[in-house]
Structure formats: structure tokens, C-alpha cells
Amino acid sequence: MTETISDTNVETWTLRGYEMVVGLEVHVELATRTKLFSASPNRFGDEPNTNIDPVTLGLPGALPVLNRQAVELAMRLGLALNCTVQRSTFARKNYFYPDMPKAYQISQYDEPICIDGWLDLPGSIRVGIERAHLEEDTGKSTHIGGSGGRIHGSDFSLIDFNRAGVPLVEIVSRPDIRTPEQAKAYVSELRAILVAVGASDAKMEEGSMRVDANVSVRLPGADLGTRCEIKNVNSIRSVGRAIDYEAQRQVGMLEAGESIRQETRHWDENDGRTHTLRSKEDADDYRYFQEPDLVVVDPDPEWIERVRAGLPVLPAARRAQLAAATGQPADAEAILVVTDRDQDAYVLTVAEAGGDAARALVHVKEAFAEQGERPAVPAADLARLTRLEVDGKLTATQAKQVLAEIVAAGGGDAEAIAAAKGFEAMDTSELEAMVDAAIDAQPDAWAKFCAGEGKAMGALVGAVMKASKGQADGKAVTALLERRRTA
Numbered sequence: 001m002t003e004t005i006s007d008t009n010v011e012t013w014t015l016r017g018y019e020m021v022v023g024l025e026v027h028v029e030l031a032t033r034t035k036l037f038s039a040s041p042n043r044f045g046d047e048p049n050t051n052i053d054p055v056t057l058g059l060p061g062a063l064p065v066l067n068r069q070a071v072e073l074a075m076r077l078g079l080a081l082n083c084t085v086q087r088s089t090f091a092r093k094n095y096f097y098p099d100m101p102k103a104y105q106i107s108q109y110d111e112p113i114c115i116d117g118w119l120d121l122p123g124s125i126r127v128g129i130e131r132a133h134l135e136e137d138t139g140k141s142t143h144i145g146g147s148g149g150r151i152h153g154s155d156f157s158l159i160d161f162n163r164a165g166v167p168l169v170e171i172v173s174r175p176d177i178r179t180p181e182q183a184k185a186y187v188s189e190l191r192a193i194l195v196a197v198g199a200s201d202a203k204m205e206e207g208s209m210r211v212d213a214n215v216s217v218r219l220p221g222a223d224l225g226t227r228c229e230i231k232n233v234n235s236i237r238s239v240g241r242a243i244d245y246e247a248q249r250q251v252g253m254l255e256a257g258e259s260i261r262q263e264t265r266h267w268d269e270n271d272g273r274t275h276t277l278r279s280k281e282d283a284d285d286y287r288y289f290q291e292p293d294l295v296v297v298d299p300d301p302e303w304i305e306r307v308r309a310g311l312p313v314l315p316a317a318r319r320a321q322l323a324a325a326t327g328q329p330a331d332a333e334a335i336l337v338v339t340d341r342d343q344d345a346y347v348l349t350v351a352e353a354g355g356d357a358a359r360a361l362v363h364v365k366e367a368f369a370e371q372g373e374r375p376a377v378p379a380a381d382l383a384r385l386t387r388l389e390v391d392g393k394l395t396a397t398q399a400k401q402v403l404a405e406i407v408a409a410g411g412g413d414a415e416a417i418a419a420a421k422g423f424e425a426m427d428t429s430e431l432e433a434m435v436d437a438a439i440d441a442q443p444d445a446w447a448k449f450c451a452g453e454g455k456a457m458g459a460l461v462g463a464v465m466k467a468s469k470g471q472a473d474g475k476a477v478t479a480l481l482e483r484r485r486t487a
Contacts, residue, residue, distance in 0.1 A: 011178070011179055011181075011182075012178040012179065013178055013179040013180065013244075013247065015217075015247065015248060015251045016251060016255065017219060017220075018217045018218065018219060018247075018251045018254070019178065019217065019218060019219075019220055020177075020178055020179065020180075020215065020216075020217055020243070020247040021175050021177075021178070021215075021216050021217070021218060021224055021225070021227075022175065022177035022178070022182075022183055022213060022214065022215050022216075022243055023172070023173050023174060023175040023176075023177065023213075023214045023227075024171075024172075024173045024177065024183060024186060024187070024211060024212070024213055024214070024239075025170055025171070025172050025173075025211070025212040025213075025214070025229075026170070026171045026173075026187065026190060026209065026210070026211050026212075027137075027168050027169075027170050027209070027210045027211075027212070028077075028168060028169050028170075028171065028194055028199065028200045028202065028208065028209050029042075029137060029166050029167065029168055029200055029207070029208040029209070030042075030069075030070050030073045030074070030166075030167040030168065030169060030199055030200055031073065031198060031199060031200050031201060032067055032069045032070050032073065032167055033069070034067060035051075035055075035056065035067065035136070035165035035166055035167065036064075036066070036067050036070050036106075036134070036135075036136045036165055036166065036167035036168075037055055037064030037065060037066060037067065037106065037136065037165060038053050038054075038055035038056055038064070038065070038165055039053065040052060040053045040055075040056055040165065042166050042167070043162075044206050044207075044208070045206075046162055048158070048160035048162060049160055049161055049162060050162065051162040052161050052162065052164070055165065056101075056161055056164050056165045057101050057161060057164075058101040058102030058103075063293050064106065064291075064293055064294060066294060066297070067167060070134065070167035071113070071134070071297060071299070072307060073167075073169075073197075073198070073199045073200075074113050074114065074132065074134050074169050074199075075113070075114070075299060075303075075304065075307045076197045076198070076199055076307055076310075076311065077114070077132060077169055077171075077193070077194065077197060077199045078113065078114030078117065078132050079304075079307060079308050079311060080193050080196075080197050080311055080314060081114070081117040081118070081119055081129050081132065081171070081193070082117040082118050082119075082129070083114035083115055083116060083117030083129060083131075083132060084114070084115050084116050084117075085113060085114055085299060085304050085307075086111070086112075086113065086114070086115060087111065087296060087297070087298040088108055088111045088112055088113040088133070088134070088296070088297045088298075089108065089109075089110075089111045089290055089291075089294075089296050089297070090106050090107065090108055090134075090290070090291040090294045090297075091106075091107060091108065091109040091110070091288045091289060091290055091291055092104045092105070092106060092107075092288065092289055092290075092291050093105045093106075093107045093109070093135075093286045093288060094286055094287045094288075095285075095286055097138060097141075098141060098157070098159060099138045099139035099140060099141045099159050099161070099164070100138045100139065100164070101139070101161065101164065105135060105136060105138065106135065106136050106291055106294070107133065107134075107135035107136070107170075108133035108134050108135060109133075109288045110288075112131040112132065112133030112134075113132070113133060113134055113297060114129075114131060114132035114133070115130070115131050115132075116129070116130070117129035117132070119173075119186060119189060119190060119193075120189075120316060121182065121185045121186060121189055122185065122332070125182060125185075126176070127173050127174065127176045127177060127182075127186050128173065128174035128176050129171060129172070129173055129174070130172045130173065130174050131171075131172050132169050132170065132171045132172070133169065133170055133172075134167065134168070134169060135168050135169075135170060136164070136165050136166065136167065136168065137163050137164065137165065137166040137167070137168050138163065138164055139159055139160055139161040139162070139163055139164040140159070140160045140162075140163050140207075141157050141158070141159050142157065142158045142159075142160070143156075143157045144156050144157065144158065150266075163207075169199070171190065173186065175214070175216075175224065180239070180240035180241070180243045180244045181240065183213065183239050183240060183243050184236050184237075184239055184240045187211055187236050187239050188236055189315070189316070191204075191209060191236075192315040192339075192340065193314060193315060194209070196312055196314055196315055197311060197312065197314075204234050204235055204236070205234070205235070207234065210232045210233070210234055211232075211233040211234070211239050212229055212230065212231050212232065212233070213229070213230045213233060213239065213242060213243050213246070214227045214228070214229050214230075215227060215228055215229075215230065215243055215246040215247055215250070216228070216250070216260070217247050217250045217251050217254070225250070225260060226259070226260040226261070226262050227262060228246060228250070228260065228261075228262065228263055228264070228265050228274075229263075229264045229265065230242050230243070230246055230265050230266070230267050230274055231264055231265070231266060231267075231277065232266075233267050238267060238269055241267075241269075241272060242267040242274060245267075245272060245273060245274060246265070246274050249273075249274065261279070262279070263276055263277070263278065263279050264276075264277045264278050264279070265277055315339055315340075318339050318344050319335050319336065319339050319344075321344070321348065322335050322338065322339060322344045322347060322348070322357075322361065323335055325347070325348055325351050325357040326347075326357045326358040326361050327357070327358055331358070331361060331362065331365075333365075334361050334362060334365040335361065337365050338361060338364050338365055341368075341369070341372075341373070342373040343364050343368060343371070343372075343373060343375065345373075346364065346368075346373075346374065346375055346379060347360045347361050347364055349379040350379045350382050350383045350386070351383075352379075353379045353380045353383035354380075354383050354384075354387065355379070355382060355383025355384070355385075355386040355387060356386040356387065356389070356390045359385075359386040359389050359390060359399075360382055360383070360386050363382065363385070363386070363399075363403055364382075366400075367400075367403055367404070367407055368407070371407075376410040376411070377406055377407060377410060377411050378411050381406055381411045381412060381413070381414065382403075382406070384413070384414045384415065385399060385402060385403060385406065385414035386399075388402075388414055388415065388418065392473060392476070393418070394414075394418055394423060395471065395472060395473045395474065396473075396474060397465075398418065398421075398423045398471070401421065401423075402414050402417045402418050402421070402423070405417050423471070431464075431468075431472055431473075431476060431477070431480065432480060434464045434467050434468055434472065435460075435464055435477060435480045435481060435484070437467065438460050438463040438464050438467070439460065439481075439484070441463065442459060442460060442463060445459040445460055446460065449481065449485065450485050457478065457481060460477075460481055461474055461477050461478060461481070464477045465477070
């Protein structure tokens, strides 16, 4: 049974007796055509202040109208995260920033649309999802002059309201994450789900997915420590680095007898440190009250079930299908890479065409990076190549050379290409003679191999591959060496 991290003995980040506790708030821009409460385009990269209207600018008398597509995308995401979709309301979250023209943000507070879900990570790790709620994005400030693009030390600031009013879903995890690697895995898996269900393009480099990390440290078994929030981390690598640095900073303060102050901090990628932005607000500071210009959102059960039925196979299930097809032990890294490229269906098609799924997986990972979701090479052609390999008619090195020609031509007969290159399986007696010659030429390596040193095998196999000019099958060579060792 999969459990939350806090209930298991999975790996935990520790430093001088302290452990890390992390909860993540991930803000995701939804892939709608228009904004959350108006008809202005939801589009990245346009000229500043061109996708605006009276609602976006908060002009007097302008009233919001809820975007139905945004609600459905939020439901899709919530169901993919095993959440309960429920009756929800919008509230005004009151605070002033120059890039928020109304001086409040329309968000969901005590009645969010999605609650009580979870996200499973590789390694039987489950992170709880507390809520996923709808809200509108703010505009974007650009600070000119100074260094680092921060407001401090800048000469002046420019504001672009194109992003203001873009629909967001904020996904709030429970504090179940215990290491930077788990945090990175969570963000990566969440991003894959967002893309799979069509809720967002989740392009962190464009700001359509942004991560806030709440980090605290404690002695094992103690109550949760005072947390600090790291705002707007915009890459998976930075998520890990920022969390690790912040936890180490807090441990250093506690060991020096200092108290941790609850605050919001900024991650600076250049100096690899977090820096104070402001004291951390609590809910009372925002003076939430129900938005008077919007009605309750209460999806009926039929709508929820239609959305559920329309969900695609999610990345974790696709990886499991690929692992089952390739056999055990599965190549986890290759499976992850191929699934992220959406090429897993192609590998399964190769297997259906009579090919070896495990060899197809390796070839697709290594040689099909530029091929896209639907590679130009017919699945049947790759299937024939993998059969030549598993039948011992081509070595791995020879297969790579044949595959290179097939990929360049967009297809081809693997057997004909191999014959044209003069690739033939080595005679067993010839291969045995080469193995014996390698043993005689390297008695020290042979003695170490017999004693169980793994590196010695590489030297012996390498000698045979060199003598055969790459024609020998490495697996066959290894098998002959093992046979001689146990003889």
C-alpha cells in the first residue's frame, strides 16, 4: 500500500540531526483561450498591455464573468490528482501590489473546487494534495536598472497587464516532502500530468508554472518548525537547490541559538541563496470575504463524471505499461525519458509488430530524440532490427550502425542493410578462440575476474571486442568468460 511520506521510513534529508519538512504550492496558468473573468486573450508573448479590457484593469462598473473552460480544466486536473471535486465559491483576497490594479485578487479560500487528493511518485511515495483552487493571475512588473532585475536598486519599473486575469490553479501539497529530490520529483510528475490532461503547457521558462516552497526543519519526532516560503521558483533544478539551501540556512540559525522568523524569501539563482522579501502574511492579513459579483460554482455529478471519463491514461500508468512490456528489471531511466517524449506508444507498437520491447526502448531513447511523438521510422522496420539482435545475428554495436541508416532514411530493411555492411554473426568456435586469447594475454585481469572483481571483466571483454573489430557480441563474450570461470 502506498502511504504519505510522513507515514513511511523513506529517505529523509538530515543535517546534524535535523530533518527537512517541505510543502509546495504550485501555480499553474490554465490553457484557456480567454482570461478567467473576461474575454481578453490568454496568450503569452504579445506586445505589453494589448490583451486588456475594463475587467482586467479593474475599472469602475466592470463585472467578472466566470470562464467555463477554466472550471472544467481545474476539474480535469483535480480528478487526475485523485481529488474530490466539490461546490466552491470565490473570495476577494485583499492586498496591494502595483501589478494588481483592483488592489485585490479574486481567488478561492475556504471552499476550493478540489480537495483531499494525492500524487504518487516513483518509489511508492505518496504526497498528499490538500487543495487545488482557482484564482486569477496578476500582471507582471519589470524593473529597469540596477542588478538582478529586482525592485531594490532599480531606476524605474514597467507594468504589463497582459497576464492580469489569466486563470490559475494553485495546487497545495501537504507537508509530506522530506528531501530536495522528492520535491523535484513531485514538480516533474505534476508537470507531466498537467500536460497529459491538457490543463496547461506548464512551461516554467514562460512562467505558466511557478513553484512556492514552504520549508522548515525540526528534530525527528518534534512538532513542525517555523516555515519560510520561497517564492516563484521557475525551474525544477532550482526547486531542489533552493530547498536545500534554505534548510541548511535554518539549521545554521538554530544551532547558533537564533529563532526562525516566518517570512517570504526570494531564490537568487546567481548566488545560490535565498533572500528576505517580506514578513509572511497569514490569512487574516488578506481580509478574505466572499466575492459579491460571482455565484457559487457547483458542478453536477454528470458533468464531473463526463470530465473523469475524458481523462487520458496518465504518465504513471503509461510508464507501468512500458515497464510490463519490456520485462524486468525494466530500464527506469529509459522509460521515463521515452514517456516524457510521448514515444511510449511507438515502443509498444514495435512490440506488437513482433519486435523486442526492451531493445526498442533502448534504441528509441538513444536515437529517436529528434523524431517526435510519431517517429518517421515504421514500427515494423525497428521490430525487424530488434529481432536480429535478440537472435544473435547482430551485435549491439552493429545494430546501432544499421539503425543510424534506417533513421537517416526514414525506414529500411535492417537485414539488407546489415548484409550490405558485411555484418554476420561470428562463428562460435572463432569467438571462443578470441576469448581464450584474451585470457592468455591478460593473466592478471583473468585472476581478478575469477576473484570476483567486476572491472576485470570489462578489460577482457574489451580485448575481445578490439580483436573482433567490434563484430563480437558482448553478451556472448560475457557468457563464455563466465563459463570458463566456473569450469
